[in-house]
Amino acid sequence: MSPRALWLHLRVPFSFFLLPVFLFALSESPAPDAGRAVAVLLIIHLLLYPASNAYNSYFDKDEGSIGILENPPPVDKTLYYAAWALDLAALALGIWVGWPFVGYLLVYGLISKAYSHPSVRLKKYPIASWLIVSLFQGAFTFVMTMQALNAFSFAEAVRPHILLAGAVCTLNLLAIYPITQVYQHDEDARRGDLTMSRLLGIRGTFVSAVVCFGLSLAGFYTYFHGKPVFWLLPACLLPGVAFFLLWFRRVWGDTSQANFRSAMRMTLLAGLGLNIFFLMLFFLNFSESAKTALR
Template identity: 35%
Template sequence: MPVYWFALSNIQHIQVWHAVLVFFILHVLVYPSSNGYNSYMDRDTTPVGGIANPMQPTRQLLYVTLVMDALALLLSATVALYFAAGIACYILCSRMYSYRGIRLKKYPIIGFLTVILNQGALVFLLVYIGCNQDTTIVPWQPVVASALLIGGFYPITQVYQHKADAADNVYTISMLLGIKGTFVFCALVYGLALLLLFNFYAALQTLTPFLIVQCFFIPVIVYFIVWFTKVLRNTAAADFRHTMRMNLLASACTNLAFICLLILHQL
């Protein structure tokens, strides 16, 4: 969702109906279907995705995800055919990420790139072109920054799952980096995203949006530092509870930051 608001905040003339429809397609159909399919393939028995005790998926879940995907593609075609093609690409990559026969998620680098390029860069592109009244060139800096913002957060969500992932023959980017290395890596990638955003807004000769984003990111950075300090003392602190708190805080602050930018841009 933060990438959605970020993309909208960079559009001068928004097609309001398309913005509503794109929001529905992504957040009510595509994302839940992707999570549902991943749950069907993973059959997690340990905490995952904000759920401490996940229920075991049934065959009906698979059917529901297929119906949701089909509906998402049909609605996407009413926005534009190239938008529908982008949604199809997202769905395909999501399935290859989870499907047992391919299972991109078991490869640390490929799995990581699949997530950040689709959830970050591709989603920004889809929202930007799908909701824009003008025919314009998509600015590359926000596209890359979106991928980096996802890349600076996603590995953190894996730090408590190393044992469960190993048992499932999955080797994540977080396992490759190690628990402490994951925190360092995320800080570096996050820093690159912020540097790119600074250069983007500086080129537009307005740093106000960048400063607004920084104000909302302060709680996230403070929590990250405090949590990392605990992990340095005892890696057991890289647990489900801390991860979910980080997840909720980062999501809330990032959404609010880009919603504020959207409102400011439209004034």
């Protein structure tokens, strides 16, 4: 397996779409240590997530578009070993952050492996995989990041306002996750995987996204107590929402429009909007005058 093919299957750029969870936790941390923040960022996004991507790619052996890969290269055992090496590196480096963080990393890694390993293959259970992936990439990762950034005890990391923020992250994932599967129906059918998007159907996938995204916005409104800072969120998401509605209209009339490139544009706009919002939130929270005005 060539180094380039290995790199492609790690899908490191895909971590950008999961970065909002880290940025949200960072923005809500009382006094995050810069060194810990950088370590947690790198361990999660350059080791944990790529390890999960590589492991899943090895067992899925996709031939059609998957993730951010329109034409995934063939895989071999090298990818399997690379996945384990990245996981072990994440655990080893995680010791510097703290043993609770190592525990979170271990649990996440095991769940991600169960997603595609033939002996479990959560992916073939549409509702279970939808809920589990959204929960672990959302609430679980948010709580893990809050604990790691702030050296919280477990009791401190599961306080109600942290759990609410994590729940909102999960709702975001519940909305977007089936959208990332909507163009893979043929590929998933070839492997016998009934994903959530296949279960819902193409139009149903879009309706589900609208419902979950609406609940997510309601959750954010509650979390921010309806204060002015909340309104920065829909402003940042406006390009993504506009694209989604136009795409939804096209797909409703012609389901072939639910293709790889449109799904990637949608994911990119949503990820970009969320990342911008949470970066703004981070700077606002550390600017007392802005915090007073907006929160």
